Amino acid sequence: MNFSKKTFLACTVQFALLGSVLSAPASIDVDADLMRGIDDTAKSLDSNVGQKDAKASAADARELIDTFARVEAHYAQKPETADAVGFAHHTQELAAQALKDIETQDFDAAGDTVAKLTRSCKNCHEVYKKD
Secondary structure (H helix, E strand, C coil): CCCCHHHHHHHHHHHHHHHHHHHCCCCCCCCHHHHHHHHHHHHHHHHHHHCCCHHHHHHHHHHHHHHHHHHHHHHHCCHHHHHHHHHHHHHHHHHHHHHHHHHCCCHHHHHHHHHHHHHHHHHHHHHHCCC
């Protein structure tokens, strides 16, 4: 098959665009079901860290990192929710720190980080949770 330079460049641009779309966090509906799921995962993380279960703790932390990246992307599209973007970003960073602590088997530090993560969730809910 003989490709021209123009065809090659067009294909390269299309693949680059596709890659940026695929690497962007997927949009999600931030609703009560999602928040309950986050709460369940955070509780599981806390329990698994307390039991020093590295595999389960790491899986929970990775799930929270991914979910909070998606929550941050969701709120970034809404100009009136700048604080929520900050809360989601901060909580994602805490989940990443917990994962680092877990990977180094420092479960005391991971427990402290999970406590901060839980407080970050509560702080956001004080501002945004509707009764």
